[in-house]
Amino acid sequence: MNWITNYVRPRINSIFSRREVPENLWSKCDSCGTMLFHREISDNLNVCSECGHHMHITPRDRFLALFDGGVFSEIDVPEPLTDPLQFRDQKKYPERMKAAQKGTGEKEAMLVAAGEIGRTPVVCAAQDFSFMGGSMGMYVGNAIVKAAEEAVRLGRPLILFSAAGGARMQEGILSLMQMPRSTVAIQMLKEKNLPYIVVLTHPTTGGVTASYAMLGDIQIAEPNALICFAGPRVIEQTIREKLPEGFQRAEYLLDHGMLDRVTDRRKLREELIVICRQLMKMPPPTWGDLPAPGPDEAKMPQTKPAK
């Protein structure tokens, strides 16, 4: 897969690529154990049709389902230095990176794109948990800064889907510095009164939760997502007691006032459209199957931020 250039991939491609999957492929839901046909899973945005369990979804698949007609333009993220600390544990960091790139077909742990959802121009960033645990390093920081700059330049809301085990240890202190760095990016949006909407997906933990993932104007989480600063195992070791059922899950956070909403992935697009349009003072959306916008959607009229 070519991830170097900006490109637009219409939804039709994803249908073809799905067809390449052998017809006899079945997967087991990690939660209820039901055998599900692959096609059924992807049509359902990787949500189990039996029990509603939300399985992992890649940023690319998420964007294909989210943007009108599956059309979006990927935004280039400035390249950070590779291996700034010359970090070596049992493996060298560049080797781990190569393995992650090979395994995911992606360049790094965050994808940034511009496009329209329900004819509402937005910028989206999504973190990829399958890429080194979605960990936040210089690249993810650059991606957030770039996403915020684009949202400001285009006068659009930024929707960010978080998913991460935390900071990228192989970048040491520079990964930690992405906490203030991403916070600066979010401030750029806030100063222009542009909506910043966070969708917390499973799992969002550590320094990611303690920075950009908790600073949204609106905080939405997917059902049962683990959202925390310290992970449950660390806490159990510290306090030496068992944690209650559902601790640090999305619904638990909602009960404790830490979230605005917990929303099923299958309803998310609709909600994001409604919220973005309200906050941008745009007229209510027209529902139904809209044709894909033209190939150069970036040239379409832009909305101005609310004052």
Add this chain to the structure above:
Amino acid sequence: MTHYLDFEKPLAEIEGKAEELRALARDNEGMDVASEAAALDAKAQAMLKDLYGKLTPWRKCQVARHPERPHCKDYIEALFTEYMPLAGDRNFADDHAVMGGTARFNDMPVVVIGHEKGNDTQSRLDRNFGMARPEGYRKAVRLMEMADKFGLPVITLIDTPGAYPGKGAEERGQSEAIARSTEKCLQIGVPLVSVVIGEGGSGGAVAFATANRVAMLEHSVYSVISPEGCASILWKDSDKMREAAEALRLTAQDLIKLGVADRVIPEPLGGAHRDRAVVIANVGKAIAGMLEEMDGHKAKDLIRARRQKFLSMGSKGLAA
């Protein structure tokens, strides 16, 4: 009674012998041990120089966590006058892991905030070993807002193993509290200077150290994760903390190269705990120096410069 670190064992023996000799001389009048004791002292001094001249990153962690190391409270008492402790987050509790209040620094009114670890069993428990809960960060946010309102510079002293990983802390929004504290650091239109005096533990440290200037004590550390934590995740063996400490580049000397720290404050030979007066004076000089660098700067320039500093951080790697 000095507390010796594991790598200081040979030193403990020599200093112990010198002490014994002197005790013997006190009990037996006319016994002359002066020259022998002096020779031992010289030997100990040479050993200290040797040990501390080339501290490995892991040993620096040990020194940074030394139980007798001066802590936030010691610096506040020695360097500030009229310290007025201000308590509470106005929401839930007062977190004793975080000290804060108004004070004067060289007669200038300021707000000082820092993590306090405690220095004996009782105070360590009371301070929760310097591990703050959400209330600690929210208290800091409140104090920074007040400083901003009245135009008082903010000085933060960083010394925490990290934010407290507890049940209540999570329920009350540990992540959000840290995120808001970092955000507040970036918003205030007054000079914000930080000194890492011991351990700069991850997000719990960033929440106070997103500053215009960051100084680090010579043997302090600042890291995304503790070496033990990193070792257990990446090496699957928490005993590999020496290797992890090496790889993480958490020393003041490395953080200068990475552009994360702006200056290193020298410690007395053998670490801050061996001569508190000296290290406290050095920290005082550094704070004065950093504040002076921002003298006369306008609020919006301070904010812009602080943001720019963090936006451009890391772009040059170790060559910064």
